[in-house]
Amino acid sequence: MLIKDSIIKQPRHTYTFPQAKEKILFFDIETTGLSPKASSLYMIGIMFFDKKCSAWHIQQFFADNYKSEPDIILSFLEVLHNYKYLYHFNGKTFDIPYILDKCVKYGIKPDSHCLSVLNDKDNIYSIDLLALIRPLKKLLSIQSAAQTSLERWLGIMRKDRYDGGQLISVYSQYMQFKLIAPDKAPELEKLLLLHNHDDIMHMLDVCSILSYWDLFSAGNNITITDITPGSSQHINITFRHNIQIPKKIYVTKPFPSSKEETIPIQDIHLETGKNSAVLSVPLFYGNLKYFYPGYKKAAASKCYEAKEGIFVPSLTLIQPESYNTQYYITYRDKVCFYALPDERVDIYNPFWSSYVQLQLGAFIHKKAK
16 A cells, blocks of 8 residues: 655635634545445545644555555544544545445444444535535536536636546556556556545635535624615615635525516625625515504404505515514515615614625525535
8 A cells, every 4th residue: 555645735715614624534535436346446535634734734545556455444544533524525425335335345343433424414524515515506607516617616727637437447557557567657656646636635625615605694794884776776785794705706596476476576686706795686666565463353464554665575584683574565475575774875774784694594595414
């Protein structure tokens, strides 16, 4: 077994992990096929934060002979024992089941800590980047959630030009060259190591895409900085956020259709910068109804108070804490509205920060597990 160590430079895109970096381990495997019963594991690459040099450290366990497979697995488990969180890309579907099947084959029994991490299904200790990023594809206009596609979306072009499938024949040729042409084997070894190295290294960049989950969180800490009239009967709400997103995005989201189909509601738009964003919200002019929550004899649909004015629609029926009166076009409609506060241009009115937070939280669904 060959062990290759390298220290990587600062990633292009940074991400503030919710866990302590010193407790995180990244990993990725390379195999000669998809089935653990009909293929071989020839490399496990890991990455951890090295406190001594304040940088990420990559270590690769490489099978330079056909007897190294169990040694590679044991080396990985020995390191995993010291880490609480395991990050990977599609590891729950492929990498982890593959390793566990190989453990059965060789009679390797991972300790209780390793098993609890590897068998975690809730993205608490075993964090699958693909499962977390895939729900963001449509919102971010990402065509493919493959790791190299995500890298290109982030503007990263790697030196490695191979995919895992193409490297199967490269590894086979490498093992042949070790016997019949030893002088040619090192070059192929470099290709094999480079692919695994880049897969792991760029997981750090890919992690930055997770910051959009934080941006679109209803609990995100924001500060309203400006409220101005926009085009097509919209108002533009500018706010600062404390999320370091890797790339500016422009998102359009339609409101749910009202039961009263003759009354269209324009879309809501969001344009983000690195540390600020603008939420463009349509205004609704007209007469809406506030339906009383309690009633005795009259039908609920008849118990309302009409109000004429200017309103803003909401993507969610959840009420902001600072503003409780919801207005509707018709009873139990799919979209609700809020009357503009009298001081509607006052950026310090708590309604606006609550309103924006709720709209952001409604842009995407909950994280996948």
